[in-house]
Amino acid sequence: MFLKTTLLAGGAFIALASPAFAQTAAQSAPATQQADNTDVDGVVVTGSYTINSRIDTATGLGLTLRETPQSVTVITAQRILDQNLSTIADVVRNTAGVSMVEVDDVRNVFNARGFEIKNYQIDGVPLSWSLAGDSGETVADVSIYDRIEIVRGATGLLTGAGDPSASINLVRKHADSREFKGSVTGSLSSWDRRRLETDVSGAIKDGTIRGRFVAKYEQGDTYFDRQTTEKHVLYGVVEADLTDSTLLRVGASQQVTTTNASFWGSLPSHFTDGTSTNLPISTNTAANWSYWDTTNTNYFANLTHTLANDWTLSFNYNRLINEQDSQLLYLYGVIDRTTGVGLATWPYKSKGETTQDSFDIQLHGDYSLFGREHDFTIGALRSVQKSDVVYYQASGANAFLPATSLYSWDGNFPKPDFATTPTQYTDNETEQSGFFAATRLNVTDALKVVGGARISAWKRSGINGGVQENYSSDNVVVPYVGVLYDLTPTHRLYASYTEIFQPQNYRDISGSVLDPVTGKAYELGLKSAFFGDKLQSTIAVFKIQQDGLGEETSDKVKGNPTEQAYVAVDGAESVGFELEVLGRITQGWNVSANYAQFEVEDATGAKVNTDQPRKSFTVFSTYDFDGALNGLTVGGGVNWRDDIYAVSGASEIDQKAFALVNLMARYKINDSLSVQANVDNLFDETYYTQISYFDQYRYGAPRNYTVALKYAF
Secondary structure, three states, X not given: OHHHHHHHHHHHHHHXXXXXXXXXXXXXOOOOOOOOEEEEOOEEEEOOOOOOOOEOOOXXXXXXXXXXXXXXXXXXXXXXXXXXXXXXXXXXXXXOOEEEEEOOOOOEEEEEOOEEOOEEEEOOEEEEOOHHHOOOHHHOEOOOEEEEEEEEOOOHHHHOEOOOOEEEEEEEOOOOOOOOEEEEEEEEEHHHEEEEEEEEEEEEOOOOEEEEEEEEEEEEEOOOOOOEEEEEEEEEEEEEEEEOOEEEEEEEEEEEEEEEOOOOOOEEOEEOOOOEOOOOOOOOOOOXXXXXXXXXXXXXXXXXXXXXXXXXXEEEEEEEEEEEEEEEEEEEOOEOOOOOOOOEEEEEEEEEEEEEEEEEEXXXXXXXXXXXXXXXXXXXXXXEEEEEEEEEOEEOOOOOOOOOOHHHOOOOOOOOEEOOOOEEEEEEEXXXXXXEEEXXXXXXXXXEEEEEEEEEEEEEEEEEXXXXXXXXXXXXXXXXXXXXXXXXXXXXXXXXXXXEEEOOOOEOOOOOEOOOEEEEEEEEEEEEEEOOOOEEEEEEEEEEEXXXXXXXXXXXXXXXXXXXXXXXXXXXXXXXXXXXXXXXXXXXXEEEEEEEEEEEEOOOOOEOOOOOOOEEEEXXXXXXXXXXXXXXXXXXXXXXXXXXXXXXXXXXXEEOOEEEEEEEEEEEOOOOEEEEEEEEOOOOOOOEEEOOOOOEEEEOOOOEEEEEEEEEO
16 A cells, blocks of 8 residues: 555645646756666667667676677567557567477566576566466566566676576656656457556656656456455555765555456366367366456665766665465366366465565776776675465365366356465575676777676575575676677677576585586677668577486485485576567668577587577568558567477377567657557467476467557647
8 A cells, every 4th residue: 555655645745746847958968877878888779679878688787789799689668568468477488599388377487598597676676486387477567667677598797696597677657757658558359358648757856856657557358267366466666866966766566466267377288088179269177256466566675876987886776576466276187088187176265475685786987097088886785585375274175176078168066165274395595795896998999808707695495386495606706708899880899708597406415515507608700780770680509507406315314314415416507599670771761680599408418498599580660651541550560489399108299380470560650649459369279388397388378369459649
């Protein structure tokens, strides 16, 4: 209630910032340019599929995409609008080189280059999912973000612990407008889905205090039988120029999502005779009394001060609260082809809360050495994450009854009694701290060297999944090295070596905890710019290795005959390449195209993570007409994914290569009013989004449409 009151008050504050109080950009330039309209080296890009603003996601040095010696994909506000992307999951499924396993209605597993993405960032501050992402972080709404940055490879310099896959950085919308402006959008979609969204910003007190308020409401059915969802999103931020050199930014956001008749797990893949079930796409195994409600709340504050020597000192604080309240029914097993019976049931009721407090301080600037100017940053980060999850045991005559025939399943399944006293499932604390420093040496006009290192500490204690845990990793050194060389003013060759680590709770025969798993990423590429930097391309080849992975031995830990001993071995190795083109070909022609291919094997040469597509291709493009068709924008694209398969026991599930075709059209009726239509999966392709969990599968969305009306002022 406090957050909603605060945000509503923020909206009222912005409403007071009428045009009479606002200053135009010509009168006084914003302290912070809008992320998709940034001037770097004299180049301004507005409403494009690429950016020229500086990013901190990979190195902390505030480098442009072409200056960063890693593959980086940016999904801009314009592309989010054009493709009608609603959640982080939507962004991932529309980006080649990253993939998603849709476990159920709430949980998703993101992957890149053959490894799982376990961390993400908000405005460059590293954060972690809750337990299995069961609080809806992966389906967080993107209406409060200006863009999403995806840096591939190991990102341990800034994010700390994780896998050598990628980092997803969500860049919030800022209150950088000194004019009162905003928009209201209403839309209708397939399955009776309705959405209303507003985004308002403005300034008072000569523009030194600015505010922005975003609100969104969405409700409707889904393509699964009987399932309904409702979502509320609120976001408010205030920015104040405390002095000419000091900027304070404070704000909060909250997303509340409720889902009724919620899936837990997916569909049974096989009949008792071993053949595939191929159930109707709309099949929903949930009970009518099931639900899965999530709440994601974020409070944040940022203070940036520019020193007399033009160095900047910044402090960030983030408090993240992820909550879930669920009452679910899980159906599993194989069914009889004739009768549709045979599935067992598992009712489950749970509540959980994960909080994370993150602090970081960073100092940025440049220095002179050997007659040249160089860049430098140093910082410290600390986060404490606490997880508290309980469940309520099912009991009574209706607990664990066998399921009725799936052919006539209507969700009217008897609800069991649930215990009133909860059982603790998870109650732990994870602490992470790190100190990092990085520099970019401008060796010559053409040659740049980026180097850095992080010293990390990580500790977890408490109960996790009902098992006591207490382990840590201290003084872990994570290096970062990159070299960039300008072949021509528009073609830049780069190479990089990055690392990341993942603590593990295994002990060797002597009783010592194994060292963390180390992820090492090598990358070589070429970044190019065309048409005055409006179109950018990247060609990259990479190799990723995991070392020190705990493997079970035939021995037991000395002094504990019941504890399995482990030994560190080489893990998986991934090799591949990526091609990407992003930006504007002509004034009215935007394009995003990327192709990714890799192969990942374990130390024995066996293929691993075969549920991740080895090859993927995504293209989306729009064209703005002029002349007689002025105001009309049309666009379309294709998402193609290669074959995947998963083996569970004696059975195997396959997904053949498939392509999804998406179209859009927008017409600007006048300067304030526009209408947009999107059609996804135009040819109604049937495909799976999950085949790797518990011998089950999940269907992706069939053909669907959205029509939206937007009023801007």
